[in-house]
Amino acid sequence: MSQQALAGILGVPRPAISEIENGSRRVSAEELVKLSRTFAVSVDYLLGLESRPEVILEKTPKERNKVTTGIRINVPQRNVEKFKEVFLYILNKVGAKPNIGETVIYKLLYFIDFDFYEKHEEQLIGATYQKNHYGPTPMEFHEIVERMTRDKEVMRVRGPYFQYQQKKYLPLRTPNLSKLTGPEIDVINKVLDRLSDMSAKQISEYSHKDVPWLTTENNEVIAYEAVFYRTPGYSVRGYDEDEVS
Numbered sequence: 001m002s003q004q005a006l007a008g009i010l011g012v013p014r015p016a017i018s019e020i021e022n023g024s025r026r027v028s029a030e031e032l033v034k035l036s037r038t039f040a041v042s043v044d045y046l047l048g049l050e051s052r053p054e055v056i057l058e059k060t061p062k063e064r065n066k067v068t069t070g071i072r073i074n075v076p077q078r079n080v081e082k083f084k085e086v087f088l089y090i091l092n093k094v095g096a097k098p099n100i101g102e103t104v105i106y107k108l109l110y111f112i113d114f115d116f117y118e119k120h121e122e123q124l125i126g127a128t129y130q131k132n133h134y135g136p137t138p139m140e141f142h143e144i145v146e147r148m149t150r151d152k153e154v155m156r157v158r159g160p161y162f163q164y165q166q167k168k169y170l171p172l173r174t175p176n177l178s179k180l181t182g183p184e185i186d187v188i189n190k191v192l193d194r195l196s197d198m199s200a201k202q203i204s205e206y207s208h209k210d211v212p213w214l215t216t217e218n219n220e221v222i223a224y225e226a227v228f229y230r231t232p233g234y235s236v237r238g239y240d241e242d243e244v245s
Contacts, residue, residue: 001038010034037133042219083125083144084153085179086112089188091154091171094196101166103134103200107207108191110136110222114212115236116187118227124184131216134200135207139221145169190236210234 003017010017010031019025027035036043090108094100109127116124129136148154155170177185195203207213211234212226227235 006038009038037218079126079140080144080147081179083127083140084148085175085177086125086184086188087145087148087169088153088171088173088175089177089180089185090192091169092174093189094192095169095171097196099199100196101168101200104196104198104203105169106137106141107135107203108195109138109141110207111191111195112188114210114224114227115191116184117224118230119187119236120183123224124187129222131213131218131220131222133218135204136213136222187236 004014007014007017012031016025020027032043032046035046086109087105090100090105109125110129113123113125113127113129116122127138127140130139145154145156149156152172154172157168157170159166159168180188195206198206211230212222212224215226215229216222
């Protein structure tokens, strides 16, 4: 995010952001709350009073039984591989669209995961999604994408998109479709057809009306089971019934 964009969110002049960054300006309580909402972290985290959960990408089955201390999110290798192929599938299919930046990708992944869980009662990627000011955010995203960047599977680029600096990802290989089942591809395609033309603002606002997001406290993990209480317009089981009729 550019200093100008953050200044607009906080309602301060752009030079004030530089002063905050170099420690020469105090941050008010109201500004702390706005920063907390913008970056999806608690005020305690910004003040150094708590740490964010550590995301561990497991490499071997033995690591899944490893005893650890602190707050950790352990991501089994199966989930990592599935995440990578779904992410590459999204990028190859709709990543070239000008609106497909990181924020939109977050929401596409959320709806792919939660729609599949509602329809089939089992996980597709099984990512951990946190509720923040801009909608559901996959907590494993950056760790997995960093690995994919090192392995030259994706490339991260930045560029202007209207008044914002947009973060986009370019696929450096095609997805391995043998790792995705027919029902999984079907759900992914339906989500992309329905939502991939939305802007970041539109898809964020759309996600805010989904029951799993509505029933979760700020900065908490969104429970998959809440999909079974979805309302019409979000329930994929409802869509299917309409299609059959």
